[in-house]
Amino acid sequence: MKPVVHHSLEDATGDRCVDLIRTGARWAWVECRRDPEDAHGWRRLHPPRGDFADAAAARADAAGQVAWLEA
Incomplete structure (x- = not known):
């Protein structure tokens, strides 16, 4: 199955996002x-990270690694 972006969380400037x-x-x-x-x-800064059971777990992991993203 092809990966699909379900949520895109942008920073305040609109120049960064977490998909x-x-x-x-x-x-x-x-x-x-x-x-x-x-x-x-948009350009990816790295390959997709994680193998999470749900979106909340993926977002929590991203928040711990991306400085501008709040939990």
């Missing part, structure tokens, strides 16, 4: 950035 991704029954997260002067759009 919560679902693949089948499992969840992961990835931090992304975009540069206003670049028409490419």
